[in-house]
């Protein structure tokens with residue numbers, strides 16, 4: 074077992090070869106290998122992995138977790154804020170504002186409180202509950218977009234931009250193929266666009282299954298139809314198609330005829346990232362906290378120690394330490410943040 | 415500046431050539447000429463003389479945004495473009511969506527250019543003041559004006575095409591008028607798109623005609639007799655103009671280099687008025703061209719002392735006559751132009767005429783090509799005798815048949831991030847060869863790989879980094895690449911003691927192991943081999 078950075082007292086969460094581990098509670102959080110008991114912050118692939126004996130997640134995420142972990146997986150749920158005693162500790166889930174059902178995990182042990190943020194954002198999102206700052210002694214934060222150039226615009230402005238792009242392509246008789254992650258980003262776009270239009274949107278099969286989960290959870294979105302249900306020879310002129318980034322450049326794209334491509338991601342904030350991948354348009358939209366969001370959150374938790382995972386962890390830890398005077402250190406994990414596909 | 419920002423956005427939002435031309439035509443049509451002139455200035459990749467040291471810009475933005483230096487450097491390494499990183503860092507408070515419009519020409523003439531005469535504190539006050547009020551996209555453009563090139567993914571050819579379409583002129587005429595130095599002004603832009611084709615500027619060169627590389631065997635060009643063959647000179651392609659009492663020597667990069675070559679300028683004063691020659695500036699003595707490195711040494715000198723002139727004497731090797739007695743000859747066949755050229759330059763030793771190679775068949779020509787290296791030339795030029803003088807790289811009439819480059823198998827040692835759109839990829843590489851058990855860097859190269867290979871190599875580099883030095887990474891010495899280069903020279907400045915000329919990547923030799931890479935000794939042999 075590898076133990077995480079030097080800590081003065083027995084840590085409530087350590088990094089082991091299986092994942093984040095809580096010794097007094099004897100459970101793992103988002104383990105990357107099968108374990109006896111796994112607490113899951115949210116249903117993204119790098120957090121909810123298959124094969125553990127028992128899972129514990131939030132009630133609103135259970136549909137997504139079933140999709141990811143299989144029908145036989147042993148999943149119990151807790152509502153947000155509900156407390157459960159596990160071993161020597163008390164755990165509870167709190168909204169992280171990342172995707173449907175996403176949570177931070179609070180762990181309390183003899184008066185000491187740790188919070189594992191999972192992935193989170195501070196911007197409003199009609200598909201999930203907003204992030205709730207939880208006071209704690211040690212906060213384990215993500216750092217996917219931990220550079221001061223990453224700042225997100227109001228999501229409604231981004232949605233308007235997407236709609237203008239779609240309208241422009243409609244006028245020119247082209248299809249608009251918008252790449253975005255199948256879980257979270259696609260549904261958020263569909264929900265944001267529903268404020269602006271009621272047109273139907275076509276979706277890739279991978280996206281479709283997850284859109285259905287969101288509908289079952291009561292999220293209001295634009296009507297959708299899977300591309301696979303379209304007749305052969307259908308014209309896609311004027312259509313908006315949502316697809317996961319892995320579909321870019323595949324033969325699946327051939328059916329769309331004349332089209333423009335876009336990518337909705339926080340990485341699109343930097344011009345070179347878009348040009349290098351050859352997308353026509355980049356829309357800056359992320360389900361992760363931006364730089365001000367990360368800093369603000371670190372302060373709001375009141376934590377006396379911050380551990381940083383995901384992405385630019387060294388950078389954020391150093392800034393918190395040197396510029397905000399917080400006790401902060403990187404914690405190395407294989408979480409991926411917002412990857413390219 | 416709104417219009418330029420709109421144009422920039424339109425060009426940036428499409429990968430289609432036609433859409434780009436359309437956006438450009440719209441811009442030239444709807445923009446007042448004094449502003450369009452400045453737009454054109456930036457679109458053609460021209461840049462202002464540096465007004466503010468970039469160090470100062472960095473410092474100001476760090477102070478304004480309270481960003482520590484290490485964090486700025488990390489961020490800059492990710493973005494790769496100073497103008498963009500400044501715009502992104504400043505974009506943190508509520509910014510105005512649009513400001514009161516000040517036309518581009520007034521921005522340039524009333525605000526940007528006058529910065530030159532100001533002290534740093536005064537510059538700081540003005541620049542940061544504008545930083546506060548400019549909307550994000552204009553902020554980026556403004557920074558680009560201060561830091562250098564504002565190319566927007568459009569080539570000069572596209573710009574010329576759009577201008578020609580807008581003005582209803584042939585592209586060649588527009589491209590001719592765009593050559594050389596010009597000041598972005600209303601008068602210039604109006605004259606640029608004016609229907610009257612006779613222009614007054616006596617210094618203006620004709621657009622160069624460029625040869626295409628010959629990829630097929632020369633026999634496929636047909637009859638040997640239809641072609642004129644010359645050596646491909648290894649110098650600076652130039653156009654020498656003698657008009658209305660003046661002499662102007664232009665490089666192919668549209669730079670006026672008359673003053674760098676006083677002996678050529680002096681000799682040209684005796685040419686008849688209304689003469690334009692196309693040819694090559696060479697280091698040249700005793701009727702023989704000297705190695706390019708001599709010419710290079712001379713270009714590098716700040717001051718042309720008598721000693722420099724004596725060490726690297728220059729001459730203009732002429733191979734075409736574009737204008738005679740003020741008449742544009744470009745429409746005449748090469749056969750005719752060549753005859754006139756020879757007659758004109760008889761007995762003028764400063765203007766040797768590029769000799770014609772008489773080898774009567776393609777086979778005998780291939781034989782003669784082996785002499786190229788010993789003659790300090792790069793191979794052959796093959797020109798169709800009946801062809802007019804075209805412009806740009808129009809295929810079919812002029813071919814260059816270059817000798818094969820030197821090759822070396824070298825090991826990737828360091829990776830450097832690229833610039834601009836490639837800033838987040840490792841695209842520049844340092845290569846090394848063996849000296850005993852040690853690896854010595856011999857060349858830096860960045861071109862030659864496909865985008866797909868660059869992406870693959872980028873991933874490999876990230877996974878096999880040994881050390882980071884700022885933005886540079888040293889990698890495990892495992893990957894072998896075949897490099898091509900055009901020449902080699904001794905260089906005490908380099909640890910390896912040699913410098914390669916035009917090194918580039920020919921292919922990624924994944925079939926080779928590091929032990930298969932070449933040694934420094936082999937390169938040193940090339941150095942000592944007869945030139």
Ligand SMILES: [Zn+2]
Pocket residue numbers: 115117120171192
């Ligand atoms: Zn996630």
Ligand SMILES: [Zn+2]
Pocket residue numbers: 117119120192383408409410411
């Ligand atoms: Zn994640």
